[in-house]
Amino acid sequence: MSKWRCEDCDWQGTNNDYLIADNPFGPGQIVGCPFCFEVNSMQELCDEPLCSQLASCGFPTDDGGYRRTCFDHSQFKQDKDKEKL
Numbered sequence: 159m160s161k162w163r164c165e166d167c168d169w170q171g172t173n174n175d176y177l178i179a180d181n182p183f184g185p186g187q188i189v190g191c192p193f194c195f196e197v198n199s200m201q202e203l204c205d206e207p208l209c210s211q212l213a214s215c216g217f218p219t220d221d222g223g224y225r226r227t228c229f230d231h232s233q234f235k236q237d238k239d240k241e242k243l
Contacts (some may be wrong), residue, residue: 160226161203163210164191170210176200204228 160173169191177190190197202213204227211228218224225233 160213161205161210162200163203164194164196164199165194165201167191168195169193170203178194202226204231206231 161170162176163170167218167234171192175192177192177195178187179190180186182243184199188197192238203209204211204213205225209228209231211230213226214229215232215234216224216226217233
């Protein structure tokens with residue numbers, strides 16, 4: 159389950175918590191903050207527990223899943239750290 163933060167009011171929650179509605183101006187949907195009701199202000203956070211940095215990397219996992227993390231928790235960082243050893 160993805161973690162999200164509103165860039166306007168700093169509310170944090172999961173993708174089960176934010177508001178979704180049909181876009182009245184075109185195809186698709188819009189996303190809203192359940193606290194301040196700002197539209198399209200949600201930012202995806204790193205999926206690592208206790209991390210609240212923005213998700214900036216994505217990579218497949220060995221079990222067939224997919225992760226969205228900040229750079230510090232990414233596979234790229236882990237691979238780079240292994241190269242240093």
